[in-house]
Amino acid sequence: MTEIPSSRVADKVRIRADIAAMQPYSPTASLEVFADQLGIPAERLIKLDANENPYGPSPRARQALASLNTTHIYPDPEARALRALLSDYVGVDAGHILAGAGADELIALILQLFVEPGDTVINAPPTFSMYAFDAPLAFARVLDVPRRADFSLDVDGIEAAARASGAKLLFLCSPNNPDGSLIPPETVERLLDLPLVIVLDEAYIEFSRAESLARRVPETPNLIVLRTFSKWAGLAGLRIGYGIFPREIIAHLWKIKQPYNVNVAADAAARASLADLPALRANVERLIAERERLERELAAIPYLHPYPSRSNFVLCRVTGLDAAELRRRLAEEYGILIRYYSTPRLRDHVRISAGTPAQTDALLAALREIGQTSEAE
């Protein structure tokens, strides 16, 4: 390859300065990439790092994918069939529902719709990383109002920040990723009085046994609720999510969304999933039971301190043992993948997704062994 003098490239190729200065980012790798890195066959890895559903799609969704014969035709830009089924599922008129290539696409789309350069959005970390990731790309300034030590929202802090900044959007996640706590509905109600739009991310609501706030959207002009098929329905790899939006907001979203954002495979699998709810709900119940078992059993491991969770994962503080080292040993010695955080607030924490009972058995055995073979008390 011949080197092109960089001064000449810079004359012609003018990358946005803020993106040129960004550090590259590495999302969680696929099973195959981990298998390569660790030298362990993919089918022997236990992947508990991304809150994916170990039971996979429902039988009907697998069948719909196997018999798909429309991959040569563009999808319906309005995803009408899917939105009609979603209307029954969430109990809101289809006119309030927009489907996306994962809830992730909708987060970026919402920011595009509201933010003009320099506008502020409020974030409540620790929380799902995509809000703070997408906001600067949409030229928004992110104002952090950190959650309290128990991961509850600093409601007074959010109100003060909203008043001082004139923020247009507030991102809330309930149950919150990474700790699994629910935001009490009264808290959301109180924050809805602020002069901004709340984006309430309910990616894990199916695991919470709590009521979704989706039905509140039609009568609430400043509430957006985001949902996804990635976790409860086992479709993470297909990228299919949706939002419930007030009329005044959805009318404008329709104008800016990519016409074919939901692919035909994702659309077919999502519709089949909604026709197979008993099977999927049985899997959700299994995962809730495993999460409850994890909370109990992890609390009995001296170096782990789990937080109560209403989701399909458990966040633990790690003491007497380096959390990054724990993640490394589980992966390299046992082929078990868990989530570790390098941010200052969560440096001594790990998040473990609920898996199958056999996966929990293997995880607990490994954690006990590591406790015996390290300095951890």
Ligand SMILES: *Cc1c(COP(=O)(O)O)cnc(C)c1O
């Ligand atoms: C996993 C996750 C999402 C991503 O949803 P997709 O539909 O897969 O894009 C959104 N929000 C939270 C809080 C998540 O943990």
